[in-house]
Amino acid sequence: MPGKIFLVIKREYLARVKKRSFLLATLITPLIFPTILGLFLWIALSDPSTETPILIEVVDENNAYFLESNEMYTFSYGGLNPEEAKNLVQDGQRFGFLYIPELNLERPQGITFYSEETPALSMVSSLEASLKQKIEEFRLFASGIDPAVLSSLKTNVNIQSIIVGEPGGERVSNSIVNYAVGFLAGILIYTFIFVYGNQIMQGVIEEKSSRIIEILVSSLKPFQLMMGKILGIGAVGLTQFLIWIFLISAVSSLVMGYFGMKMPQQQMLEMSGQEGLFPETGQESIAEMVQLVQGIDFLQLTITFLIYFVGGYLLYGAFFAAIGAAVDSPSDAQQFMFPVTIPLLIAYMGLFIFVLDDPNSRVSYWLSIIPFTSPVAMMGRVSFGVPWQELALSIGLLVAGFLSTTWMAGKIYRIGILVHGTKVGYKVLWKWLKDSG
């Protein structure tokens, strides 16, 4: 009999993997991100406006604020009055002009920028920053402090956080890297459950509405059929996922390589081979990054990811199968989607609001323990480091969770697939659940 589940898995798997649409989606999706990235890089690099600095006329009534030109902006001081400067802008000889009225150092007001086009936000803030610095310097002078002395007193502080008591020694952690890893893993699991859960539902509805089910259930147990479908489609998802990982890294490093950059991993690999060879200055931050990425336990991360990926999919997959069995067409399925979507949405929003913000808070803990939210929420925590007891509890509950949802779904499925043309509501589902021994 287990051979028959395998036959169903094989059919579900091949029927999908052999489809042209699978091939297209699998090949094109990972190309989208690198392509967009490449396109932007190309536009940015070939944009002529970034090569020549923007010319700005400065009309300074104080004759004191000399802004230094840089790669982006060239400031011209022609000693013009505002009317003449305005003409230059209108003629197109200047992008705009900055008007600095006589300033009260205590309360500088009335600084204005005139231009034909709306200036970029970055331009305005760059001008603001330059002027602010100048005004502050004047005020320091006025209060008798030498700005040079002050800047020599400035220090940069970076707190490096180290997690203690890990086997294999203490390791460097970094919130940004952990945030990104948790964010990506959580979103991937969320998307995967929805996309492939829907495929399970569609598949069940197809078999039900085309009555193939009559032939199938006279040869197979409904439970075998349901499990075969869930596992077969899950295998399709894993296949697609693995191809994506491979393609994304391959294509991204190609694209980045073309523009003279390198993928972080590749960089890390190259760097880690020559640790200690870094010159003393300028390279510490890169060395630190290497240490950070090395600090992530990729093996643990991959294993936990796969467990929650598969566990979450099985837990919700059973629901999708039951819904498919209960309805006659996809449009009828809407009414039952609510109890599936809500916990997933809670997990998704919880990931952003609580888990990534504070992985060790009480809410984060519970979100990552309850099986309905744990696949998404725990992935948000796991890269920050989770005690193994919590991980074991969460995984244990997830396994118990999908066993019980599968058991329940099996009961609904068994009856539902043979019922046609009846209006099925929650009451009816409950009755099926109770009735089927």
Add this chain to the structure above:
Amino acid sequence: MELLNVRSLNKSYGAHVALKDFNLSVEQGLIFGLLGPNGAGKTTFIRIVNQIIEQDSGQILIKGEPLKMRHVRNIGYLPEERGLYKAMKVKEQLLYFGQIKGLKKQDAKERITAWLDKLDLSRWKENRIQDLSKGMAQKVQFIATVLHQPDLLILDEPFSGFDPVNAEIIKNEILELKRRGTTIIFSTHRMESVELLCDHIAMINQAQKILDGPVKTIKNEAKTNRFRVKIIRNEDRNVVPWGDMEMKEGHEEFTMDLNGRQPNTLLTELMGYGEILGFEEIIPSIEEIFIQKINESHAR
């Protein structure tokens, strides 16, 4: 030998009774017709035999053993509402259905090739079901039903959806399977196909069996002892012993009861009135018997 024995089967869906105290015995190697209007309980019975649904009470024996899932593997079932995976290729689909019925891959492949040849579908074996005409898809479904060489074949409305040419092909295949010893249960509400094919019939109406027996016996019992006579009357015989006559081109037709006489006696008698062109017994068709039985059961 008895292949299938059904004892006081009951099945209800909520308040609706689908089968009530239903008994049936099917002999091996016969074509057994299960007749009844839509909603009579035929499909419910078939689904119970296929273990798709469970009976509320009653027993089903196959060759004397209580029906189990392993017996179902020896049943070929063609449901009334046909279904195939539309996006799957003909060959793959047949292989799948063969394998879930327990066939080995190699055996299944050989049989598929033979059947596709036989039903003139070889050209289409690499096509998807969605590219086939309805008739062709029906043939594929038929192959899927018989591929594992079941002892018992259950066909629910097997001819619906077939054009006359293909219906004839399928009919011949059914007869061929019977010759090889397959027992066939044939469920339909279309009586015209039954008389030619079935050896034995049972009629169901409103969840109950109302008639059961060999086709010949049923028809004999339904005889009314009336004869249809075609005659060219002698002109001098104006007074005749029968009632209304129908005038046809060059002759007259009427029906007459034997009234206890032997047919020969009646014929001799009639010959004195003119030249007899035709003299045949009126035997009701299965359809007429069926309608009569239904009316009787409603009158009760």
